[in-house]
Amino acid sequence: MSFREGAKISDGHHHDHDNHLSDMDAKVRALQTILVEKGLVDPAAVDVVVETYEHKVGPRNGAKVVAKAWVDPEFRAWLEKDASAAINSFGFEGRQGEHMHAVFNSPEQHNMVVCTLCSCYPWPVLGLPPVWYKSPPYRSRVVYEPRKVLGEFGVELPESTKIKVWDSTAELRYLVIPMRPAGSDGLSESELADLVTRDSMIGTGLALEPEQE
Amino acid sequence: MTQPEAPKKSNPAIQPDPKVFDEPWQAQAFALTVTLHERGLFDWPEWAQFLSAELHQKSAKEDGSDYYSHWLTALEKLLASKGVVDVPSVTALAESWQRAAHATPHGVAITLDNDPIGRPV
Numbered sequence: 001m002s003f004r005e006g007a008k009i010s011d012g013h014h015h016d017h018d019n020h021l022s023d024m025d026a027k028v029r030a031l032q033t034i035l036v037e038k039g040l041v042d043p044a045a046v047d048v049v050v051e052t053y054e055h056k057v058g059p060r061n062g063a064k065v066v067a068k069a070w071v072d073p074e075f076r077a078w079l080e081k082d083a084s085a086a087i088n089s090f091g092f093e094g095r096q097g098e099h100m101h102a103v104f105n106s107p108e109q110h111n112m113v114v115c116t117l118c119s120c121y122p123w124p125v126l127g128l129p130p131v132w133y134k135s136p137p138y139r140s141r142v143v144y145e146p147r148k149v150l151g152e153f154g155v156e157l158p159e160s161t162k163i164k165v166w167d168s169t170a171e172l173r174y175l176v177i178p179m180r181p182a183g184s185d186g187l188s189e190s191e192l193a194d195l196v197t198r199d200s201m202i203g204t205g206l207a208l209e210p211e212q213e
Numbered sequence: 214m215t216q217p218e219a220p221k222k223s224n225p226a227i228q229p230d231p232k233v234f235d236e237p238w239q240a241q242a243f244a245l246t247v248t249l250h251e252r253g254l255f256d257w258p259e260w261a262q263f264l265s266a267e268l269h270q271k272s273a274k275e276d277g278s279d280y281y282s283h284w285l286t287a288l289e290k291l292l293a294s295k296g297v298v299d300v301p302s303v304t305a306l307a308e309s310w311q312r313a314a315h316a317t318p319h320g321v322a323i324t325l326d327n328d329p330i331g332r333p334v
Contacts, residue, residue, distance in 0.1 A: 019319070021311050021313075024239075026308070029239045030303045030309075034298050034302065034306065041249065046245055050234075053240075053244075054233050067325075119264070135275060135277055136273055
């Protein structure tokens with residue numbers, strides 16, 4: 001994407017007869033102008049980053065990791081021991097996925113992920129975080145009332161299931177491995193991956209059952 | 214902004230957010246940060262600290278809709294703290310971009326050359 005396209009999109013929102021840049025739009029252009037002129041930024045590299053996160057990286061990557069963990073005990077053990085390396089074996093690597101830790105849901109323990117500091121999130125496997133993940137209420141409330149927050153996502157767990165909340169940092173990111181749903185015997189790995197939702201890998205949802213899909 | 218094509222098998226639960234970025238400037242702010250980090254201008258914990266400070270402002274909206282405004286402010290402050298930019302210059306240049314935009318007819322690329330009073334020195 002270039003600024004030129006950006007300007008055209010802005011036009012669509014304004015019916016006056018000249019172009020108007022919002023303060024934020026103007027500020028980012030100003031910053032980019034300065035950084036390009038200082039030789040610190042190559043506009044083409046910036047465009048590649050935008051393209052990557054708009055179109056190439058997303059939760060379907062993580063879904064493949066989860067499905068493999070469901071069907072392949074050796075892979076699951078690897079994921080448990082060294083999640084970064086196991087995930088890198090799919091080619092999902094790079095920014096904000098350098099230090100990964102996988103947490104496995106079980107009937108005894110359900111795992112949820114938050115970043116109370118800001119919005120740390122495992123980009124290579126999940127893409128960029130949804131708006132609610134970045135919102136102040138989720139970031140603060142999930143820590144002290146996880147079961148209630150989970151209920152607001154439509155998930156009710158038995159009282160006997162403990163809920164553990166993992167707080168991401170700039171150095172360490174978490175991927176929740178949801179439980180394999182009932183009725184999924186005999187499905188292929190790629191069919192299983194279709195049952196894995198983004199929210200189930202953050203811990204605010206469960207994997208879909210085959211008939212829900 | 215164009216959206217990724219929906220995969221053939223529709224599974225709403227696993228689709229990325231309908232829009233990764235709501236507006237192009239958000240994508241630019243995000244990508245500038247990633248690019249500068251890769252260039253080694255700052256490390257990620259440093260960035261997280263600046264971003265966190267902005268996100269914890271009392272004025273931060275409950276619904277997270279102002280997330281990228283905070284992101285951009287954090288980037289500006291981080292770069293200012295590193296002596297890479299100074300805030301008054303960024304502000305002056307942003308105003309120049311706005312004047313240039315007003316002076317540019319529809320359908321034509323906005324450039325700083327269109328600022329009627331000239332860009333700040």
